[in-house]
Amino acid sequence: MKKLLLLAAALLSPAFATPAARAQAPSPVDDLARARAVVEDLMRIPNPEGVQETYTARIGGIDQWISIRGQDRANPVVLFVHGGPATPTIPSLWQFQRPLEEYFTMVNYDQRGAGKTFREDHSDAVAGTIRIQTYVDDLVAIAEHVRAKLGQDKLVLMAHSWGTIPAMHAALARPDLFHAYVGIGQAINVRDNERISIEYGLAEAKRRGNDAAVREIEAILPYPGDAPITRERIVAARKWPQHYGGMAAFRDETNLWFFGAARLSPDYDAQDRAALNEGSLFTLGRLLDEYVQVDFKPVREFPIPVLMFMGRHDYTTPSGPTAEWLDRVQAPYKRGVWFERSAHMAPWEEPGKLLVSLLEYVRPLAVDGDAPR
Known part of the structure; x- marks a missing residue:
């Protein structure tokens, strides 16, 4: 057996490739393009019963880009509302979504x-x-648009971070459209979130003996306080909480693996990647005054089944207020699911837990209409 494995390795070596194959060997210049091609081929859905479309639709007076992917059009549909503002999920779908597409049509x-x-x-x-x-x-x-296109009466509404704000409002306003609502990195009260986040950052900095971080945090206290919450203040306040794992658990950096995902995405070219930062600058300042006033604490009744997937270590939109809200709210069905190895980025940090949780708690609501046990 060992000899067979060695022979196979030798035959697969570039030294044993045909001249034509060696001529096609990648140069450093096209390594990125070839890597993108690998991801594209992996993500391709050849099943004739499946769906794989990326297109624009006229929504709200402008063309908006939509991605629909799934192995079987008959599966329940999940409409995912991304965070940010202006941090799309499409460029990083390849990092976590592929297994979900076997059981759901993901939009x-x-x-x-x-x-x-x-x-x-x-x-x-x-x-x-x-x-x-x-x-x-x-x-x-x-x-x-999606339910008409796919011929389904209702969708599962799932949202992450900033996306939980318009999604909660949509679920409250149009419960007839949705089987259930799933919040991930849920925002309940933004000012509470900002206060809890910086308290965590300060406590961690003191615990770890980081005097420079302590001075930096204390320089912007009280936060949020009575002063306007500007983009600059938010960035400064979140620096150390996120450094200490409040964005991604046990990590002090998310820029490479998450924000670098678009470099390998088959759906995003160089101009699309440049638009990510430009879009953030375009939207955040215009939304900020409304954003910091968001407060769902007064919502005591929810019209559809509601599930909260909560990162145990989330100090970007801290999970504590979400768990407290879920305990109080009245709903046809409710469940909190703790992601013990996650912070704010649960779908990326624990994709297996996400799949299992959706199958166990959400799919029955969409397929049978029955609340799971």
Whole structure:
């Protein structure tokens, strides 16, 4: 057996390749293109019963980019609302979504002012529409579009981080469109989140003896306080909580693996990648005043089944307020699921737990209409 393995390795070596194959060996210049081609081929859905489409649809007066992927059109549909603002999920789908597509038809879209949709239209006219209610209206319109396109009466609504804000409003306004709501990195009260986050960062800095970090944090206290919460203050306040694992558990850096995902995405070219940062700058300042006033604590009744997938170590949108809200709210069905090895990025940090949780708790609601035990 050992000899057979050695022979196989030798035959697969470039030294034993045909002249034509050796001539096609990659140079450093096209290594990235070949890597993208590998991801593209891996993500391809050849099943004739499946669906794989990336296209624009006219939503809210502009063209918005939509991705629909799944191995079987008959599967329940999950409409995923990305975070940010303006941090699309489409460029990183290849990192976690492929297994979900065997049991669900997964729908993602680049929101107004984000990614490929930002490239389509970032005119002054669009800038004037950057308000939370516009994102809610867009989401409702996309839900209507998707259920008509796929021939399904209802969808599962799943959202992450910033996306939980328009998604919660959409679920409350149009419960007829959705089987259930799944919040990940849920925002309940933004000002509470900011306070809890910086308290965690300060406590960790003191525990680890990082005097420089302590001084840096204390220099911006009280936070959020009574002063306006500006983009600059948010960036400064989140630096150390995220460094100490509040964004991705047990990691002090997310830029490479998450924000670098678009470099290998078959759906994003160089101009699309440039639009990621441009879209963030385009949207955040215009949404900030409304964003910091978000408060779902007064919501005591929820019209559809509600599930919260909570990162145990999340100090970007801390999970404590979400768990407390879930305990109080009345709903046809509710469940909290703790992701013990995750912070804010649970779908990427624990993709297996995400799949199992969706299969165990969410798919029955969409397929049978029955609440799982």
